Amino acid sequence: MNGFDGYPHVIYAQQFSRRWLEEDLFPLARQMKPIGDQGGCDMLRGKRAFSWFYQASTRTAVSLAMAMELLGGRVVFSTENAREFSSASKGETLIDTIRVLNRLRPDVIFLRYDREIGAEIAAHVSKASIISAGDRQPNDEPKSPYSGQHPTQGNLDVFTVVERFGQIDGLKIAMVGDLINGRTVRSLSYHLGKFRGVEIYYVSPPNARMRDDVKDYLCRHNIRFTESADLREVAPKVNVIYQTRTQKECGTNFDRNDHNLGYFVVDQGILDLMKKDAIIMHPLPRVDEITPEVDDDPRAVYLTDQIDCGLYTRMALLKMILAPKV
16 A cells, blocks of 8 residues: 555554655545535445554544444454453563454454553554554653554544645744653654644653653654744744643643643633634643633544544544445
8 A cells, every 4th residue: 555654564653655645545535525414434344443442542443443333344343451351461462462352253352452562562463454543652862763562543633724724835833841751752853744834842840851762763754843932922823732731641741730840731722812814723621721701612533533534534544444346
């Protein structure tokens, strides 16, 4: 498949070309909307998936399962805590688990792993397609440029922006909050490196800045980025604010209400500073980094368009992988 390196496995954002996104994935994702609105189809009849999550998930797990269902396939088995409720609790390795699951003949495995490069490891031994539902970012510098990513989230995030603005080229995008442990902002950054004239504003306290491997990648692809600690300075300049939560489970800790550190909350004050046609995105779950009054602003798409785009892009991806000739 042109522009889809690593087919049929979905492991990291770098494996997709700009051409593939614009000419293959996004047009097909637009075709998925009426299928979803009409209650589904049978394109994936007879296709089976396992959903194997080592960390809890709401949107990704349900979105992938619904994408499979709407296309006529089935999620035969799912677990959202494989670390505790599978043989991993007895010491079984990921490689052995994937080999065993493959003997049961699934067509695809949705895998969220709680350590580094789990999907990459799984893809080396799996005949079934591995679709990464997110790998955990390591505590130190990544061992691989594919570490700590969430590629289908990256796909849907870029699609959300394209559907609103018609393009990515020339846009200004702020990523805010916990950037050191955020797998979604890593995948989004790698995607943005495919486009022209993009400017990225990384807004975070010093202990949560974007890692050097991503910044090095952006430099190699001539993408301008700046680092800031005050969203108030950035908000009037950008087309997109991509907010993230503080991932305390990964060791990041800062008080967003302590403005001596900087300003990292999207609230009414930020709304008043933003462009009228800008949008606010968030991969969710949201904790305290977006205040409730923001939800009803038409520029907030994290509970609406962004969710829809996730479903359509995942439907399109599954169709391309599991039923390319249908």
